[in-house]
Amino acid sequence: SQQGEEDPQALSIQEGENATMNCSYKTSINNLQWYRQNSGRGLVHLILIRSNEREKHSGRLRVTLDTSKKSSSLLITASRAADTASYFCATARMDSNYQLIWGAGTKLIIKP
């Protein structure tokens, strides 16, 4: 069964706007990871945030983690058409840090 739940399921914004996606999970985790998937392709790792970290940046990406609320958010600033993809969060459980549990993803569409 899926542990992570992304919100919203779909998001459509204009190019240049910021996109925020949220992820909630249920159990204690070792780390939380965000991935991107273009249609018909494999997943590409974006950011890994450890359970003792609260915020992490990578280029136009910003990830936050609130372990008390068991939630994370991914912010993409100044969106581009090329950011159109599905975005997934995946959690590594404390008792099994090699097995990732995935949500159903947020489908992001950037309109030019």
Place this chain on the structure above:
Amino acid sequence: DTGVSQNPRHKITKRGQNVTFRCDPISEHNRLYWYRQTLGQGPEFLTYFQNEAQLEKSRLLSDRFSAERPKGSFSTLEIQRTEQGDSAMYLCASSGSPGQSNQPQHFGDGTRLSIL
């Protein structure tokens, strides 16, 4: 780093036939994972290898499914007596350079299986 390679990219077969997929992980990675993904869903964990040892199998993996990783390099996933419900994208990932923890997984582009 040539990335994770999966073959074939697409497989169409009749119900009841056996199929085998291959995954070549990133060469220095000792961990290898198989996932199944259906349309509109996230990946579902199937099985995990550390080197040649299969350490974890999901209950989703019925006895018609078998995976191997001989010599701890490439891996194969075989589905016997395929059923309509096996139609999905099968993804392989690798991770785990020795001595490192909290590592991301690197995915191949998957094998899309269609059962007629």
